[in-house]
Amino acid sequence: MKLLVNINKKYKDFILSVNIESQDEALGFLGASGSGKSMTLRCIAGVENPDHGYIILNDKVLFDSKKGINIPPRHRNIGLLFQNYALFPHMTVYENIIIGVKNKSNCKQKADRLLSMFSLEKLQNRYPWQLSGGEQQRVAIARLLAYEPEILLLDEPFSALDSHLKEEIFPELKILL
Numbered sequence: 001m002k003l004l005v006n007i008n009k010k011y012k013d014f015i016l017s018v019n020i021e022s023q024d025e026a027l028g029f030l031g032a033s034g035s036g037k038s039m040t041l042r043c044i045a046g047v048e049n050p051d052h053g054y055i056i057l058n059d060k061v062l063f064d065s066k067k068g069i070n071i072p073p074r075h076r077n078i079g080l081l082f083q084n085y086a087l088f089p090h091m092t093v094y095e096n097i098i099i100g101v102k103n104k105s106n107c108k109q110k111a112d113r114l115l116s117m118f119s120l121e122k123l124q125n126r127y128p129w130q131l132s133g134g135e136q137q138r139v140a141i142a143r144l145l146a147y148e149p150e151i152l153l154l155d156e157p158f159s160a161l162d163s164h165l166k167e168e169i170f171p172e173l174k175i176l177l
Contacts, residue, residue, distance in 0.1 A: 001151055003027070007043055007053035007063070016040065016050075038083065041153040045080040046073035057151060079149030083156055085140035087128040093139050094124040100147035107146075114142040118169060134161045138169070 005020040016036040020027070029037040042048040044055055046062065049070060055063040057078070062071045087096050097114055101107040115121045118138040128136055141157060158166050 002056075002058050003044075003151065004054070004056040005040070005044060007040075007050035007055060009039070009043065009048070009050045016043075018043075038155050041080060041155050044151075045078045045153055046071060046076050047080065077150045078153060079144040079147055079151070080153045081140055081144050081155055081157055083159075085128075085136045087136055087139060087143075089128050092125050092127055093120055093131070096128070096139055097142045097146050100143040100145075102148060110146055114146055118142045119165070134165060137161060138165070141169075 001022075001024060003020060003022045005018055007016070007018050009016040014034075014036070016039055018036070018040050029040065031037050039048060043050050044057075044062075050063060050065065052065045053063070054061065054065070057076070060071075061067070061069050062076055063069060088099065091099065094111060094115070097111045098104075098107045101110055115124055118141065120135070120138055120142065123131065123135060123139075128139070131139065137157070137159070138161070141154075144152060158170070161169065
């Protein structure tokens with residue numbers, strides 16, 4: 001995976017300026033609240049548009065202000081985990097996961113594997129409002145992985161998990177990545 005980001009975006013009281021060159025490695029953003037970490041992820045995913053610059057993923061130009069290129073989010077093949085998880089409230093855990101599967105012929109097998117990986121088997125028939133914050137977070141990550149994106153953008157992915165679940169899930173996610 002190769003990611004090149006050189007963007008600027010002006011807000012009322014803030015100017016976001018990001019320059020990233022990353023190849024075949026995990027990348028993390030650290031910074032104070034309000035420093036632009038989430039906004040950077042939203043720009044890469046195409047949910048927000050930078051004012052100037054470019055975003056290139058695996059040699060595919062996703063955004064280039066000079067060339068007038070701005071690929072819509074649905075065509076970027078990027079998985080973005082929002083801080084609020086964005087689960088569909090009218091769908092069960094199982095349905096929330098399989099909605100992300102591209103190849104529907106093997107969706108039950110994939111869903112079962114993800115349910116097991118994130119210890120969600122007993123919760124698969126529940127709705128998001130029946131889940132704790134950590135359970136919702138695990139469902140959101142499982143749905144994201146079901147989609148098989150080229151890149152995962154995780155905005156505070158383990159913030160709602162207790163230390164036991166973090167220790168259990170992190171090594172499996174690291175292997176998967």
